[in-house]
Amino acid sequence: xxxxxxxxxxxxxxxxxxxxxxxxxxxxxxxxxxxxxxxxxxxxxxxxxxxxxxxxxxxxxxxxxxxxxxxxxxxxxxxxxxxxxxxxxxxxxxxxxxxxxxxxxxxxxxxxxxxxxxxxxxxxxxxxxxxxxxxxxxxxxxxxxxxxxxxxxxxxxxxxxxxxxxxxxxxxxxxxxxxxxxxxxxxxxxxxxxxxxxxxxxxxxxxxxxxxxxxxxxxxxxxxxxxxxxxxxxxxxxxxxxxxxxxxxxxxxxxxxxxxxxxxxxxxxxxxxxxxxxxxxxxxxxxx
DNA sequence: TGCCCCCTGCAG
DNA sequence: CTGCAGGGGGCA
Numbered sequence: 001x002x003x004x005x006x007x008x009x010x011x012x013x014x015x016x017x018x019x020x021x022x023x024x025x026x027x028x029x030x031x032x033x034x035x036x037x038x039x040x041x042x043x044x045x046x047x048x049x050x051x052x053x054x055x056x057x058x059x060x061x062x063x064x065x066x067x068x069x070x071x072x073x074x075x076x077x078x079x080x081x082x083x084x085x086x087x088x089x090x091x092x093x094x095x096x097x098x099x100x101x102x103x104x105x106x107x108x109x110x111x112x113x114x115x116x117x118x119x120x121x122x123x124x125x126x127x128x129x130x131x132x133x134x135x136x137x138x139x140x141x142x143x144x145x146x147x148x149x150x151x152x153x154x155x156x157x158x159x160x161x162x163x164x165x166x167x168x169x170x171x172x173x174x175x176x177x178x179x180x181x182x183x184x185x186x187x188x189x190x191x192x193x194x195x196x197x198x199x200x201x202x203x204x205x206x207x208x209x210x211x212x213x214x215x216x217x218x219x220x221x222x223x224x225x226x227x228x229x230x231x232x233x234x235x236x237x238x239x240x241x242x243x244x245x246x247x248x249x250x251x252x253x254x255x256x257x258x259x260x261x262x263x264x265x266x267x268x269x270x271x272x273x274x275x276x277x278x279x280x281x282x283x284x285x286x287x288x
Numbered sequence: 289t290g291c292c293c294c295c296t297g298c299a300g
Numbered sequence: 301c302t303g304c305a306g307g308g309g310g311c312a
Contacts, residue, residue: 003306054307071307073296104296123295125307141308169289178308185306235298237306254306275291277304292311300303 002070004149004183005226006237006245007054010076013240015049017078018058018117022046025110033106033119036130040064041109053145053182063133067142073104073236074119074126081114100242122236145182149220154181156212163212167205173274174204175219184219187232187254190279192219194253199285200278201271225250253279 002010022045026038044064050057056076058066068076079100100118101108107119107128119128131139147153162180163171174180175189184192193200195218196211207215231237231245234255238244248255252262257270257279266283 006306069307072305121295122297123305125294166289173290176307187306232306235305276307290312293309294307296305298304300301 002074002231002237003054003185003188003226004051005188005223005229005247006231006239007051007056007070007183008227009231009239009245010070011049011051011056014056014058014076014078014117017080017115017240018046018111019048020046021111021113021115023060023109024112027108027110028106029101029108030106030121030124033121033124033126034128034130038130040130041066052142053148053178054185055142055145065131065133065136067129067131067136067139068119069127069129069141070121071123071125071127073122075121075236075238075242076240077118077120077238077242078240079116079118079242081116144179146177146179147181149181149183149216149223154216156209156216159216160207160209160212163204163207167203169204170200170273171198171202171204171207172200172276172278176274176276181219183223186276186278187234187251188219188222188226190254191222191252194279194281194285195222197284197286200280201273253281255279 022043023041026041028034028038044060046058046060048059050059056068102120104120104122105118106121109117162174166174172189175184196215226247229245229247229250230239232247233244234248253268256268259268261268261281261284264283266281269280269282271278
């Protein structure tokens with residue numbers, strides 16, 4: 001799934017329903033989906049749900065944290081005890097998951113209330129790591145992670161430096177580098193480059209310093225919009241209630257190749273940059 | 289610092 | 301059938 005806005009949407013959903021709940025049982029259906037002893041979870045109370053970049057942090061008492069990486073197809077879905085109509089839920093046609101567990105369910109957390117939390121993951125790239133405070137601080141993924149997009153650390157100077165340091169890399173690969181800034185993935189990289197009229201394959205060294213400030217601005221804007229619209233459900237993504245997001249309708253370029261540009265009407269193109277499918281407007285963003 | 293790979297499913 | 305999919309680790 002899931003880039004920052006999708007993960008943040010899940011975080012907010014879980015925050016509402018999971019905090020204060022105590023784990024009664026953990027069922028692991030795919031061994032490698034959960035790192036650490038599932039017994040550690042028994043009796044733990046969820047205190048907060050955090051996020052760093054695309055990673056979720058389920059913080060529990062006694063200093064235990066479940067670090068969740070959803071990677072490409074991971075889902076965390078909360079199922080209330082009665083399974084009845086979801087509180088604040090959208091239209092039933094928004095539901096992407098109708099029965100739980102599904103064939104892609106990898107881990108099930110049962111809570112003392114009778115509610116359940118399902119970790120689904122079709123491609124099994126995702127994982128849950130159980131970490132105590134010491135191991136959390138040492139975690140190699142978290143410790144290498146760059147600043148959040150809204151952090152003052154993600155500054156014009158910082159991004160410009162990164163562009164100069166890797167001047168021959170494409171600007172898109174700089175944005176996808178989680179050590180430069182945490183949380184941008186393929187969709188929001190393409191969208192923010194469209195909004196700043198920068199071709200994704202532009203060598204980072206050719207980005208002028210005066211382009212950096214608007215780029216940072218558009219990155220923040222499009223991520224905020226993504227959160228506002230509950231994330232992009234292009235394929236598998238659903239929120240903590242199992243419902244689809246609506247941000248896909250707001251996208252300018254991602255997944256719209258062959259369709260007219262919403263700004264100039266030119267047919268959008270798709271190429272490969274930084275090893276990823278890359279969508280852009282040849283007119284608005286020039287062609288290399 | 290790019291590229292293959294992990295894995296499963298779906299579209300062409 | 302081949303190629304491709306919201307990610308990122310490990311390897312030249």
